[in-house]
Amino acid sequence: MTSPRLSVRDLQVTYTTKHDEVNAVDRVSFDVQNDEIFGIVGESGCGKSTLASTILRLLDDNGEITGGEIRYGDWDLAAMSEGELAKQIRGREISMVFQDPNTSLDPVYTIGRQLIETIRQHLDVSKQEARKRAIQSLADVGIPSPEDRLDDYPHQFSGGMRQRVVIAIALSCDPGLLIADEPTTGLDVSIQAQILDLLEDINANHDTSIILITHDLGVVAEVCDRVGVMYAGNLVEVSPVDVVYDDPKHPYTEDLLRSIPETHEMKSELTVIKGTPPDLREPPSGCRYHPRCTKVCSDACETGDIPQEYREDGSVVRCYLYDPAENPEYEGSAKVDEGQRDGQLESPERGDQL
Amino acid sequence: MTDPILEVDGLTKQFALNSSVLSRLLGNTRTLTAVRDVSFEVGRGETLALVGESGAGKSTVGNIVTRIHQPTSGAVRYRGDDIHELSNEGLREYRQSVQMVFQDPYSSLDPRYRIGATIAEPLKIHTDLSKADRRERVAELLETVNLDPDFADRYPHELSGGQLQRVSIATALSVDPEFLILDEPVSALDVSVQARILNLLMQLQRERNLSYLFISHDLGVVKHLSDRVAVMYLGEIVEQGETASLFERPAHPYTEGLLASVPQANPHVRRRGQRLTGEIPSPINPPSGCPFHPRCEYATEECESDHPPLESVFEGREAACHHWEEVSAFEHVGEMSAEERREAN
Numbered sequence A: 001m002t003s004p005r006l007s008v009r010d011l012q013v014t015y016t017t018k019h020d021e022v023n024a025v026d027r028v029s030f031d032v033q034n035d036e037i038f039g040i041v042g043e044s045g046c047g048k049s050t051l052a053s054t055i056l057r058l059l060d061d062n063g064e065i066t067g068g069e070i071r072y073g074d075w076d077l078a079a080m081s082e083g084e085l086a087k088q089i090r091g092r093e094i095s096m097v098f099q100d101p102n103t104s105l106d107p108v109y110t111i112g113r114q115l116i117e118t119i120r121q122h123l124d125v126s127k128q129e130a131r132k133r134a135i136q137s138l139a140d141v142g143i144p145s146p147e148d149r150l151d152d153y154p155h156q157f158s159g160g161m162r163q164r165v166v167i168a169i170a171l172s173c174d175p176g177l178l179i180a181d182e183p184t185t186g187l188d189v190s191i192q193a194q195i196l197d198l199l200e201d202i203n204a205n206h207d208t209s210i211i212l213i214t215h216d217l218g219v220v221a222e223v224c225d226r227v228g229v230m231y232a233g234n235l236v237e238v239s240p241v242d243v244v245y246d247d248p249k250h251p252y253t254e255d256l257l258r259s260i261p262e263t264h265e266m267k268s269e270l271t272v273i274k275g276t277p278p279d280l281r282e283p284p285s286g287c288r289y290h291p292r293c294t295k296v297c298s299d300a301c302e303t304g305d306i307p308q309e310y311r312e313d314g315s316v317v318r319c320y321l322y323d324p325a326e327n328p329e330y331e332g333s334a335k336v337d338e339g340q341r342d343g344q345l346e347s348p349e350r351g352d353q354l
Numbered sequence B: 001m002t003d004p005i006l007e008v009d010g011l012t013k014q015f016a017l018n019s020s021v022l023s024r025l026l027g028n029t030r031t032l033t034a035v036r037d038v039s040f041e042v043g044r045g046e047t048l049a050l051v052g053e054s055g056a057g058k059s060t061v062g063n064i065v066t067r068i069h070q071p072t073s074g075a076v077r078y079r080g081d082d083i084h085e086l087s088n089e090g091l092r093e094y095r096q097s098v099q100m101v102f103q104d105p106y107s108s109l110d111p112r113y114r115i116g117a118t119i120a121e122p123l124k125i126h127t128d129l130s131k132a133d134r135r136e137r138v139a140e141l142l143e144t145v146n147l148d149p150d151f152a153d154r155y156p157h158e159l160s161g162g163q164l165q166r167v168s169i170a171t172a173l174s175v176d177p178e179f180l181i182l183d184e185p186v187s188a189l190d191v192s193v194q195a196r197i198l199n200l201l202m203q204l205q206r207e208r209n210l211s212y213l214f215i216s217h218d219l220g221v222v223k224h225l226s227d228r229v230a231v232m233y234l235g236e237i238v239e240q241g242e243t244a245s246l247f248e249r250p251a252h253p254y255t256e257g258l259l260a261s262v263p264q265a266n267p268h269v270r271r272r273g274q275r276l277t278g279e280i281p282s283p284i285n286p287p288s289g290c291p292f293h294p295r296c297e298y299a300t301e302e303c304e305s306d307h308p309p310l311e312s313v314f315e316g317r318e319a320a321c322h323h324w325e326e327v328s329a330f331e332h333v334g335e336m337s338a339e340e341r342r343e344a345n
């Protein structure tokens, strides 16, 4: 097997605020394959955007990587110098669509100028050629009459149009990995469909792997190959997309799917997951989902330090239900992976698909 | 519908775009018509959903109703009074009873203020609660939107997108409004937290008879909680009617396409029906005749030259299409029933 494009191992991220520490990403491991669109879903505030900004080392000033590796090619992005990251990685190898479109757009410059500058930073082309490409990339994300709108400022675009400009900028440098954080949030279905087609197209034809963060399970179902489900800073399940919908492994994934409005009568009360989202300053002991979980199977759920991920039909799950030692009713196929002890890094070269 | 609380009448909004220095010197300014002759009503205790493609003019309508933008022409009446002709006292009341949750949670909160101060601001203006009471009310509001009361001490940049969005909702609810304009209020929330917020909105509506103008791209959500839907295309309302009936039997080809484009939260269900295709025309230079004709499957010569007016086509439905009869006769497959979905599995 060829080695994955991106390999994240035991990643840990902590924000320090005046009063306390927020453990926003906790021992997260996953791979993104070369030809893959990898989805990340999870509750609001569970650490998805933090994980995304960590990969490019664009965390807020008070955030810090407190453990783990981020392998991209021969680099460990977690340990690389700031200078090298800026020169080699950001906007070249890896580009990012931030959840907040204002991060990437400067209100004092026109849309056209910002796009053209990005293009010229990355490609050795004339101003005219860059302008032509800028117009094309705006057309690709469905901006009507792009040539008429290059001279407009960001505030003159609608919310969804700004979002699409950000996508256009991220794609204009032909990255090896695109991290898109809620890129279609708030976009109507037809534009969304167009953006998703565009992502599938660059994934298939430009050798760009994609990490797609979204809360929209419809989007995930439509374009992702595999999905990582996050809960309270942990990656609790990584599964092929159809497994997530047909036979979710982790109780949280299962509960999440029950809240979709389409499965309810009109105007009826929607199913919610009982309890409140955990406070990441003092995350629950044991499995972080246990206070809300309906399937707690052993004391370990409340106190244990889930040591490994469990493997189950092509999925990786962080849940004691799949541990024969903890769950007497377990009858499936999970094996505890010997090679991967707590805190010990698995070498990505093993090519193990996480 | 009960007597309307909000009436929007013939609203049009044009923006002047600044062009390059050269064209400005030559005197070529361009105008963009973001909203064109839009009329609708929202009844007391009712939810009207406003849907339509990105750039269709939805937020502009919301911004006019909250008086952020002045309309180029047309009027907005709230409880019968023109909102641009209110007395000082009337204006103060209007600002309290009509609240908006803005589309972009990142730029609608002031980064310099702690969350608690942001939520307490309207309380300071519109109520005479003591400082301690305000603090208590803020804690309560945070809990109703499923956030820990400790968030009051944090700054916006320390919050995730969905957390910010819920702070905006808490702020809008702080002074017991009776009309809420919700511009994509749950777009950044996962389905479970979203479900809580939608339950909260439906509960408030039942208890206090609130009215909502609900702008959303999420047709699943729209279908779940709105009473009526207005569909906008290129600044105009092209179809309007009761939710269930409109989803079942759209009478405008654009609505039909919109419904067919909804992604399904199930990898085995691929979209059925005709997805929308073609480019959205520019609002600076809209097509002749029916604005949808360049993308329309049903278009004929008439569509290229004559602008179809929005008119009543059958009981409880208005549509602006020359061929609405043909469209609404078609067996619609935009969504599968729960049963069909189960079968597909």
Ligand SMILES: Nc1ncnc2c1ncn2[C@@H]1O[C@H](COP(=O)(O)OP(=O)(O)OP(=O)(O)O)[C@@H](O)[C@H]1O
Pocket (backbone or CB within 6 Å): A015, A016, A017, A022, A024, A042, A043, A044, A045, A046, A047, A048, A049, A050, A051, A060, A062, A063, A099, A215, A280, B157, B158, B159, B160, B161, B162, B163, B188, B189, B190
């Ligand atoms: N700069 C910061 N300082 C302190 N805490 C922070 C900071 N940024 C984020 N957080 C906290 O870290 C957690 C993870 O935030 P993150 O933005 O990664 O969530 P998310 O999964 O992207 O959520 P959403 O779906 O709502 O965007 C949240 O609980 C948030 O409040």
Ligand SMILES: Nc1ncnc2c1ncn2[C@@H]1O[C@H](COP(=O)(O)OP(=O)(O)OP(=O)(O)O)[C@@H](O)[C@H]1O
Pocket (backbone or CB within 6 Å): A155, A156, A157, A158, A159, A160, A161, A186, A187, A188, B015, B016, B017, B032, B033, B034, B052, B053, B054, B055, B056, B057, B058, B059, B060, B061, B103, B283
């Ligand atoms: N201040 C402004 N100056 C110039 N043009 C504007 C301004 N605000 C909005 N527009 C234009 O008006 C049109 C409608 O914008 P609006 O924000 O109302 O769309 P929308 O339906 O809310 O779209 P979205 O779903 O993307 O938020 C767009 O073409 C936009 O570029």
Ligand code: SF4
Pocket (backbone or CB within 6 Å): B252, B253, B254, B290, B291, B292, B293, B294, B296, B297, B298, B299, B300, B303, B308, B320, B321, B322, B323, B324
């Ligand atoms: S009027 Fe004609 S072009 Fe417009 S939507 Fe109807 S059929 Fe299509």
Ligand SMILES: [Mg+2]
Pocket (backbone or CB within 6 Å): A048, A049, A050, A099, A181, B160, B161, B162
């Ligand atoms: Mg986020």
Ligand SMILES: [Mg+2]
Pocket (backbone or CB within 6 Å): A158, A159, A160, B058, B059, B060, B103, B183
């Ligand atoms: Mg908008």
